[in-house]
Amino acid sequence: MLDTEFERIGRRLFAEGLVSGNFGNMSVLGEGGYYITRTASYLDLPGQPVFVPFNGDVPAEASSEYRVHHEIYLKTGCRAVVHAHPVYSVTLSLVRDAVVPADSEGKMVCPVIPVVDGNPGSGELALNIGDACRKGRVVIARGHGTFAAGETLDEAYLLTSATEHSCRILSLLGRL
Amino acid sequence: MLDTEFERIGRRLFAEGLVSGNFGNMSVLGEGGYYITRTASYLDLPGQPVFVPFNGDVPAEASSEYRVHHEIYLKTGCRAVVHAHPVYSVTLSLVRDAVVPADSEGKMVCPVIPVVDGNPGSGELALNIGDACRKGRVVIARGHGTFAAGETLDEAYLLTSATEHSCRILSLLGRL
Amino acid sequence: MLDTEFERIGRRLFAEGLVSGNFGNMSVLGEGGYYITRTASYLDLPGQPVFVPFNGDVPAEASSEYRVHHEIYLKTGCRAVVHAHPVYSVTLSLVRDAVVPADSEGKMVCPVIPVVDGNPGSGELALNIGDACRKGRVVIARGHGTFAAGETLDEAYLLTSATEHSCRILSLLGRL
């Protein structure tokens, strides 16, 4: 059933252009660990999420971004994480240290979106994202992509969608 | 059958990028009230619209935007309402008090699109949208989204699509 | 079988964003007339094209743009016409009198795309488009949309797609 949920949300992320190719990853909290998408898997296709224990070895097939998911679960009460590569969010993160939405939904859902530094897959990025997620539910890794933490995969996806919507509007506003 | 109609139009709105995530809502006039999409439902999936009576309690599952739909039915002769969050329409609404299309379809279908103020879900927004809908059939809530009033869901969707088409062209023109 | 062909091409036009809502229309040459999509029909859904004789009454259900199709068949040897509303083509037509592609495909397929005037549905527009189609196979009606004339619906669709591709690149180039 978890498979179906991952695929359902993955298809929405792909349809909205929030991920492309086989980029991005997702996870859901379990008992003593979390289920995460496999490395290099297409989020819009059926996959078999891998269980990563909080204490113990990390399976080789787990997404290489597992450290960030791990840190978010340790530092927040969230139960699901979505990482995507939305083009406007990534672009804004290259020129700002925080994103402040101008549209109503952004103001309600993610009024301040922090931008943090760190190389993809590194422990530094994981720590920075984990810390930032204590304050907001969506964070942008500079030049890389969004990490959204929710109660469910749906909520994490919706935060991602709202963030990109806000970033797109800000980008267009800058050119009017 | 109403379910199918809502889903059919919802899928078109999603496919064109006029709504994303679970944003947006729709309603159709009934006897002594109207059928409206549920709060937090995905418009592109089968849903079960909720009946809201003009006089009487509003079911908790009804979209939180019901006040605007209510006001539009009271003030106009329309029989269907579509509310979407199209990115170019929202962007233009943040810098203009009315949108005047430059393309042929916009000139015919929605020659002047008013922009009104008010917080999402508020009575103030509902009143402002209702008043504006007496003059035109599409209105933009500033920084929030479009409200289109038609004879049918198809017509309300087409007004939404034409509005975003016009706003996109105006946005591009400003950059040529 | 003609139905299926219209739907197949209509779905591609919609998927690429070359038409939205129920805008646009298509026709194919027949014996002593042509088959054209119905007025207000969705091009991506099964429809029943209407036969319009070159001499005789025009059925009320025929697309209101039939005059342009008529004129193109009279003035060129083409056997299929696609009319779409692609956003970049329409935008460029509002600021130029002809579009000259900068990309390789545009240079090969539609090296000069004329822009002509005339109100949608008018005889003036039909005459201007028909004349322009003698020189090139794609023409843009200013502020309105593209008309492409081909041997087949596929060819007319491909001309439309190539035209929008070229216009999008020109629009982006102007902003780099």
Next chain:
Amino acid sequence: MLDTEFERIGRRLFAEGLVSGNFGNMSVLGEGGYYITRTASYLDLPGQPVFVPFNGDVPAEASSEYRVHHEIYLKTGCRAVVHAHPVYSVTLSLVRDAVVPADSEGKMVCPVIPVVDGNPGSGELALNIGDACRKGRVVIARGHGTFAAGETLDEAYLLTSATEHSCRILSLLGRL
């Protein structure tokens, strides 16, 4: 089975907007030659790739870009090639001699993307692309499109997707 693989990747390329119409082509290395998509075929539909021997006649149905594929196989150890027409990559190629991504994925996957000259279908273009593919795995033919060389069609597609992602971000950055 090869048919299915070509269609699967072609559908992804079309869904992401990396190809439109019947533009673009793909090939996979075989024994003493390679299988390539047919000229003028839609990549998102089932097709029957044509075998082109390294020594011997080229079938008339083979994509007219076969020379570039041929040269890439001769000069690199790759086993699959994807050629697409992504709009941002083509646009940047008209104003730059090389593309240097600003985003994390681009920096990892395609840190420098050469731009080379040559007419579509010409031997000159084939030689230039082949030479450039010795250094990087993705190259842009100026004003024309991307050529990506991978171990598999998936890899060549992912390189194409990452290249367009990077070009889109660079294009947006130039306007902020």
